Amino acid sequence: MSKSVSNLTAVLPSPGSALIIQERAIPSLGSGEMLIRNRALAINPIDWKRQVYGLAVSSYPTVLGGDIAGVVVGVGPGVTSFKPGDRVLASAPGILTGNSDHGAFQTYTTVMAAVATKIPDNITFSEAATLPVVVSTAAIVLFDVLGLPVPDPESTAANTNPTKTGILVWGGASSAGSAVIQFARLAGLTVFATASPQHHDKIRALGATAVVDYRSPTVVEDLLAAAREAGTPITLALDAISTEETFPLVARVLAESEDASAIPEGVSVQWVAGQRIWKERLDLGSLVFNKLLGKWLETGEVVPAKVQVVEGGLSGLQAGMDEVKKGVSGVKLVVELDE
Numbered sequence: 001m002s003k004s005v006s007n008l009t010a011v012l013p014s015p016g017s018a019l020i021i022q023e024r025a026i027p028s029l030g031s032g033e034m035l036i037r038n039r040a041l042a043i044n045p046i047d048w049k050r051q052v053y054g055l056a057v058s059s060y061p062t063v064l065g066g067d068i069a070g071v072v073v074g075v076g077p078g079v080t081s082f083k084p085g086d087r088v089l090a091s092a093p094g095i096l097t098g099n100s101d102h103g104a105f106q107t108y109t110t111v112m113a114a115v116a117t118k119i120p121d122n123i124t125f126s127e128a129a130t131l132p133v134v135v136s137t138a139a140i141v142l143f144d145v146l147g148l149p150v151p152d153p154e155s156t157a158a159n160t161n162p163t164k165t166g167i168l169v170w171g172g173a174s175s176a177g178s179a180v181i182q183f184a185r186l187a188g189l190t191v192f193a194t195a196s197p198q199h200h201d202k203i204r205a206l207g208a209t210a211v212v213d214y215r216s217p218t219v220v221e222d223l224l225a226a227a228r229e230a231g232t233p234i235t236l237a238l239d240a241i242s243t244e245e246t247f248p249l250v251a252r253v254l255a256e257s258e259d260a261s262a263i264p265e266g267v268s269v270q271w272v273a274g275q276r277i278w279k280e281r282l283d284l285g286s287l288v289f290n291k292l293l294g295k296w297l298e299t300g301e302v303v304p305a306k307v308q309v310v311e312g313g314l315s316g317l318q319a320g321m322d323e324v325k326k327g328v329s330g331v332k333l334v335v336e337l338d339e
Ligand SMILES: NC(=O)c1ccc[n+]([C@@H]2O[C@H](COP(=O)([O-])OP(=O)(O)OC[C@H]3O[C@@H](n4cnc5c(N)ncnc54)[C@H](OP(=O)(O)O)[C@@H]3O)[C@@H](O)[C@H]2O)c1
Pocket: 044, 045, 046, 133, 134, 137, 170, 171, 172, 173, 174, 175, 176, 177, 194, 195, 196, 197, 199, 214, 240, 241, 246, 271, 272, 273, 274, 275, 324, 327, 328, 329, 330, 331
C-alpha cells in the first residue's frame, strides 16, 4: 500500500459488551493470504451469538464477522490467482483462527486466497458480502457431510435433470437454507423446502420442486405428499433452523419417507461445522470459491440473498446484530464502507 491508511474497527472489547469503534493496526499478511480493503460486510446469527454467549471467542478484545466483499490491496507469498485491484468476496476465518486480523468487522481484513472469489461485474459489493459464510456452509453440508460429488467445474450447463434423490431444506428462506437449495439443485438433487408463504415463489425460483409452510399443522404430511407427487422420496435433510421444535419434524419426514431402505438404521444426524472449509476441507473451499462460485454468479445459477443495508458503516454493525438477533425474514443485513 502506497499511502497512509487507517484501519477503523468495530471491536468487541469484553464478553457481552457492545461493539466500539477503534483504530487497529493494518492486519499482517501470511502465506496464501490476501489483504482486503472491505467495502461491504454482512451480519450472520453467529456474530451476535459470539457477542452474547462468547461462542468461539478465545480471547478479548476480538473482531467478529465472517462475510466480506472488497478490493485486494496486497497478496502474500504463494498467491498467484489474485492481484491488487481485484474485487473479491471472501470468508473471513477469524472464528477458526482466533486472530483478529481475520475478523470481518474492520476496514481491512486478511483472508485466505483459497476461500475467496473474484466478484463478477453483475454483482455489487453488498450482494457479494451476503455469500461467503452461507456458501461455505452449503459446500460443507452437501459435499462434506453428505458426501455428494461436487459439480464439474468444466461443465457449463445447469443441472436440468434432477436425480431421484430428495433433500428437505427446513428453513428455505434463511440465508443458509437458500444457499443450500441452490447448491443442492446444482448437485442434481430434487429439493423440498419449508418457508413462510410470502417466500414460496422465490424459493421455487432458487430450485425447490415444492415449498410448504412450516407453520401448517400438517407440514410433515404436506412434505410427504409433495415427495409422493414428485415421485422422489426425501432421504436427506438440512435443518437450517435446528430448534427443539424443528428437529423432530425434520426427523419425522425422513423416518416416514416411503423409501425407508435409504435410512436402514433410522435417521442419522450430523452437526454442520462450516469452519471446516478453512482447514480440513481447504481443497473443497478452493474448488467452490476459486473455480465454481464466480462462474455460477456470472450466469445466475447462484444468486445472492436480498440485501437490506444498515446505515452507519462500521458504527451500524451493533444495531444490525441486534436486528438479526430479533429475527429477520428473507433478507441479509449488510453494512457498506466508503471507498
Ligand atoms: N453450523 C454452521 O456452520 C452454520 C453456518 C451458517 C448458519 N448457521 C446457523 O443456521 C441458522 C440460520 O442462519 P441464517 O443466517 O441462514 O439465518 P437467517 O437468514 O437469519 O434466518 C432467518 C429465516 O429463518 C426462517 N425461520 C425461522 N424460524 C423458522 C422455522 N421454525 N422453520 C422454518 N424457517 C424458520 C425464517 O423464515 P421465514 O421468513 O420463511 O419465516 C427467516 O427467513 C442460525 O442458527 C445460524 O447460526 C450455522
